[in-house]
Amino acid sequence: MSEKMKKPQIKKPAKKQSGKAAQKNAPKKTIYKPSVKANTKKHTAKEPKKKKEQPKPSIRIVFLGGLNEIGKNMTAFECEGDIMILDCGMAFPDGDMLGVDMVIPDFTYIEQNRDKIRGVVITHGHEDHIGGIPYLLSKVNVPIYGTPLTIGLIENKLREHSLSAPAELIKKNAGDRVKLGCFDVELIHVNHSIPDAVGVAIHSPAGTIVHTGDFKIDYTPMAGGMINLSRFAQLGDEGVLALMADSTNAGRPGYTATEQKVADSFDSLFMKARHSRIIIATFASNISRIQQILNCAQKYGRKVAFSGRSMINYMNVARELGYVSVPDNLIIDIDRLKDYPPEKIVLATTGSQGEPMSALSRMAYSDHRKVEVGTGDFIIISANPIPGNERTVGNVVDELLKRGCEVVYESMYEVHVSGHACQEELKLIHSLVKPRYFIPVHGEQKHLRKHAGIAMAVGMDRKDIYVGDIGKVVELSQTAMKEIDTVTAGKVFVDGLGVGDVGSIVLRDRKHLGQDGLIIIVASLDVYDGHVISGPDIVSRGFVYVRENGALMDDIRDTALEILEECSRRNIHEWGVIKNRIKDDIAKLIVKQTGRSPMILPILMEV
Numbered sequence: 001m002s003e004k005m006k007k008p009q010i011k012k013p014a015k016k017q018s019g020k021a022a023q024k025n026a027p028k029k030t031i032y033k034p035s036v037k038a039n040t041k042k043h044t045a046k047e048p049k050k051k052k053e054q055p056k057p058s059i060r061i062v063f064l065g066g067l068n069e070i071g072k073n074m075t076a077f078e079c080e081g082d083i084m085i086l087d088c089g090m091a092f093p094d095g096d097m098l099g100v101d102m103v104i105p106d107f108t109y110i111e112q113n114r115d116k117i118r119g120v121v122i123t124h125g126h127e128d129h130i131g132g133i134p135y136l137l138s139k140v141n142v143p144i145y146g147t148p149l150t151i152g153l154i155e156n157k158l159r160e161h162s163l164s165a166p167a168e169l170i171k172k173n174a175g176d177r178v179k180l181g182c183f184d185v186e187l188i189h190v191n192h193s194i195p196d197a198v199g200v201a202i203h204s205p206a207g208t209i210v211h212t213g214d215f216k217i218d219y220t221p222m223a224g225g226m227i228n229l230s231r232f233a234q235l236g237d238e239g240v241l242a243l244m245a246d247s248t249n250a251g252r253p254g255y256t257a258t259e260q261k262v263a264d265s266f267d268s269l270f271m272k273a274r275h276s277r278i279i280i281a282t283f284a285s286n287i288s289r290i291q292q293i294l295n296c297a298q299k300y301g302r303k304v305a306f307s308g309r310s311m312i313n314y315m316n317v318a319r320e321l322g323y324v325s326v327p328d329n330l331i332i333d334i335d336r337l338k339d340y341p342p343e344k345i346v347l348a349t350t351g352s353q354g355e356p357m358s359a360l361s362r363m364a365y366s367d368h369r370k371v372e373v374g375t376g377d378f379i380i381i382s383a384n385p386i387p388g389n390e391r392t393v394g395n396v397v398d399e400l401l402k403r404g405c406e407v408v409y410e411s412m413y414e415v416h417v418s419g420h421a422c423q424e425e426l427k428l429i430h431s432l433v434k435p436r437y438f439i440p441v442h443g444e445q446k447h448l449r450k451h452a453g454i455a456m457a458v459g460m461d462r463k464d465i466y467v468g469d470i471g472k473v474v475e476l477s478q479t480a481m482k483e484i485d486t487v488t489a490g491k492v493f494v495d496g497l498g499v500g501d502v503g504s505i506v507l508r509d510r511k512h513l514g515q516d517g518l519i520i521i522v523a524s525l526d527v528y529d530g531h532v533i534s535g536p537d538i539v540s541r542g543f544v545y546v547r548e549n550g551a552l553m554d555d556i557r558d559t560a561l562e563i564l565e566e567c568s569r570r571n572i573h574e575w576g577v578i579k580n581r582i583k584d585d586i587a588k589l590i591v592k593q594t595g596r597s598p599m600i601l602p603i604l605m606e607v
Helices: 019-025 108-112 133-137 148-161 229-238 259-272 287-299 309-320 334-339 359-364 390-402 423-433 445-457 504-516 550-569 575-594
Strands: 059-065 074-079 082-086 102-105 117-121 144-146 169-171 177-180 183-189 198-204 207-211 240-246 277-281 303-307 345-349 377-381 406-408 435-441 472-476 481-486 491-495 518-525 532-541 599-606
Touching: 059 108, 059 207, 074 198, 082 183, 082 198, 117 177, 117 183, 133 148, 144 148, 148 169, 148 309, 198 229, 207 229, 207 435, 229 240, 229 423, 240 423, 259 287, 259 377, 277 359, 287 303, 287 309, 287 345, 303 309, 303 334, 334 345, 345 359, 359 390, 377 390, 390 406, 423 435, 423 445, 435 445, 518 550, 518 575, 532 550, 550 575, 575 599
Parallel strands: 082 117, 117 144, 144 169, 207 240, 240 435, 277 345, 277 377, 303 345, 377 406, 518 599
Antiparallel strands: 059 074, 059 472, 074 082, 102 491, 177 183, 183 198, 198 207, 472 481, 518 532
C-alpha cells in the first residue's frame, strides 16, 4: 500500500495534568530578559532607595578615681550631652598623709558639667564606693540610685553630715533598670563581701558597656544567691562594646574561696576558745561575716556585743532592712560585758586594718574606755590587710601578744576570704561577656597590668585594651578606642571639717614638723629704725629639750640678734628679707651643731 493510502493517525488530546507534573511537561517558553545595560526605566517601577545606616555615636569615659589606687572609685560616662556617674567613694590616708581623715575624689569636672548630670548609680555599700557621696551632694544635688541596703547605708551616712538640701535617694533591685537621659542602666546581681552588690550594664546609643563593680563568683554564698552569670552571657551574645572589670585580685591564681570556709573556721575556733573571751575584728560592712559571728555565738551559747561606731551603724541598718537574722536576746550592750563571764562573750569590733582610732587599736594600746584586753582573750582578725596597711596591722598584733592575748589572723587560719574575683573567675567573665574593648579598673598599676594580661590570655588583642589613669578621658565607638583628653582630677584631703584646705605643702610641713621639730624666734622691733626692743626669744617644740641644750639656744639667740641689728644698721626693713636671713643662717648653725633640720619660724613684731 502506498504512503497516500495509509490511514491518517489521529492524536488524542492529552489528559489535563496538574501540579508538578504539569510544570514538568509544560512546553518551555522563551522569556525575554533585558541585559543589565538595557534601559528599563520605562518598563519597571522605581525602587525605593535604601536608607544608609547612621553611624552610632561615641561614648566618653572619664576616670575620676579607682585607677592606680585602692579605693576612691568614681567614673563618669558621657554620651549625647548626658552624663551618668558610677560610684563615689573615698580612700583611707596613707602614712604620709599626716592628720588627714580621708581622701575623696576631686569634683571639679562634675561641678563644671553639673547641667549634664542625670544621676549617680552605686554598685554597693562599701566606703570606697559611697564614702564621697556627702561631699558630692554638698557640691551638686543629683539623684542617687542603689539597692535597698546600699541606699540604707547612704541614708545613715547623710544623717551624720546634716546636708542643707534633702537628697533624692531611689531604691532599685537587681534586675531593675534606671533611665538616665540617653542611658538605660541595668543592675545585675553579683557576689561580694556585702549583700545587695550589683554590676551594671550601661545601655547607650553608642553600645553597651558592662561594669562588674566589685565581685567574685561564689557558688555557695551565705546569702543572696549566686552571681547572675546567665545575664552576663546574654549580654555577651547581644554584643558588648566594652567590659570594665574589677582588678583587685588579678594577681591571684585560681578561684576566690567561698564564705562557707570562714564559717567552718569560725566553728572550730569557737570550740578551741571555749574557755576564753572571743574578740573578732572585721570590716564593719562585711554583713555576711557578722551573720557568721552571730550564728556561732548562738550555737555555743554566747552573747554578742559590738564596739566601734561604724560597726554599730552598719548593724543597725542591716537589722532594720532584714539583711541579718538576729535571735532574741543574743545581742547585749557593751556596757553589760561585766554582767557575763568571759567565756560567754563575743565582742565584734572594728580595727581589722590597724587604724589608729579604731576600737581594736585602742584596746591594744590600753586606750579603750570600756574594754581591757589581756590574758584569757582570744582575738581573731578576720580581714586581709589592705595594701600598705601590713605594718600597722602587724604593730597592733604585736601589742596584743605583749598583753598576753592569743591572736589569730588570716595567715594562720582561714578566717577571711576575699570579696574579689581571682584569675579563673576573671577569665570566665571575659569569656561570657566577649567585649569589643576592655578596660581594667579598681586596682593599682600592677593589678591593672595583670588584668590586661588575663584579657590577652583569653584572646583579646592588646590594641583593644586600655590601661588608664585618674583624669584621663577615653572615647569609644564601634570602630576605635582612643584617649582624647585630660580633666582635673586627683585627691582632695578631708581633715576634720576642712575639705580641700590641706594640700601637698601643708602635708610637707606636717612631715617636716613630725621628723625634725620646730624652732620659733620671736622679737619686737622699733617701728621707726628697726632696732631690737625685746628678744629674740627662742621656743623649741619637738627639736631639743631646752634645759639640756642651753648652749645651743644661746648660739641661736645670738645669731638672730646679730642679724636683726645688722639689718637695722643697713636700714633693711623688708620683712621677707630679714626672715629669710634668719632662717638661712640659723639653719646652717643647727645643721653644723646637731645634723638636724627643724622648721624655723621667725615672728617679728613692730612696736
